[in-house]
Amino acid sequence: MTGATLTISSKNYSSWSLRGWLLCKMAGLEFTEAMVDMDSPDARQELLLLTPSVLVPRLTDDTVDVWDTLAIAEYLYEIKPKAGLFPDDIGVRAHCRAVAGEMHSGFYNLRSALPMNLKAKHETFKIFSGARPDVERIKTIWHECLDTYGGPFLFGTPTVADAMYAPVCTRFNTYSVPLDDTLQGYVDTIMNWAPMVEWTKGALEEPDEIVELEVEF
Numbered sequence: 001m002t003g004a005t006l007t008i009s010s011k012n013y014s015s016w017s018l019r020g021w022l023l024c025k026m027a028g029l030e031f032t033e034a035m036v037d038m039d040s041p042d043a044r045q046e047l048l049l050l051t052p053s054v055l056v057p058r059l060t061d062d063t064v065d066v067w068d069t070l071a072i073a074e075y076l077y078e079i080k081p082k083a084g085l086f087p088d089d090i091g092v093r094a095h096c097r098a099v100a101g102e103m104h105s106g107f108y109n110l111r112s113a114l115p116m117n118l119k120a121k122h123e124t125f126k127i128f129s130g131a132r133p134d135v136e137r138i139k140t141i142w143h144e145c146l147d148t149y150g151g152p153f154l155f156g157t158p159t160v161a162d163a164m165y166a167p168v169c170t171r172f173n174t175y176s177v178p179l180d181d182t183l184q185g186y187v188d189t190i191m192n193w194a195p196m197v198e199w200t201k202g203a204l205e206e207p208d209e210i211v212e213l214e215v216e217f
């Protein structure tokens, strides 16, 4: 097979698919989407079995196979160095990697208590006490970045960090998490960002009720 293919699952529910897809868009990669068909267990199984981790996203670029979101980010940064996926300055780049890594390796309580669901809207939602420190830590990270680099994205222009936190923006919207003006401004920036608008449109067009995915992602 030639060219790049990104294997993803539900646009409504799969936060890791969203991250991988945003990264490919930000890199300016020409790629084909391979959707895991949630209505067909056989097709889903077949596609997922192609992915060593049995998880999505998975990027296949000619003979190169990458199946972890952070690894996809680093691969895209290497093949598209001018796309700005990471900041130019080495210190700022390290900060960006730390912020992106913190999302990649943590926030389990937030991810399980507030699953991504772009179609849903809860006007009032009591956040499980275990997830509250995650919410507060994310608010702190965002404030530090926006104050230091001046916004509108975490590091000024879109970087890997924004792709990592974009699903959190959708969750804060879905579950009406109270935010101050600065943080709400950041959430609005992400939700109105062209690739995010494109992804959201796809999510809203998906069939309803993929019940087994009403859990963490």
Ligand SMILES: N[C@@H](CCC(=O)N[C@@H](CS)C(=O)NCC(=O)O)C(=O)O
Residues within 6 Å of the ligand: 009, 013, 014, 015, 016, 017, 048, 054, 055, 056, 057, 067, 068, 069, 070, 104, 217
């Ligand atoms: N650490 C992995 C996490 C990937 C992950 O958990 N993906 C979920 C979807 S959001 C998945 O593939 N779940 C299995 C399934 O859909 O059956 C990464 O960075 O890519």
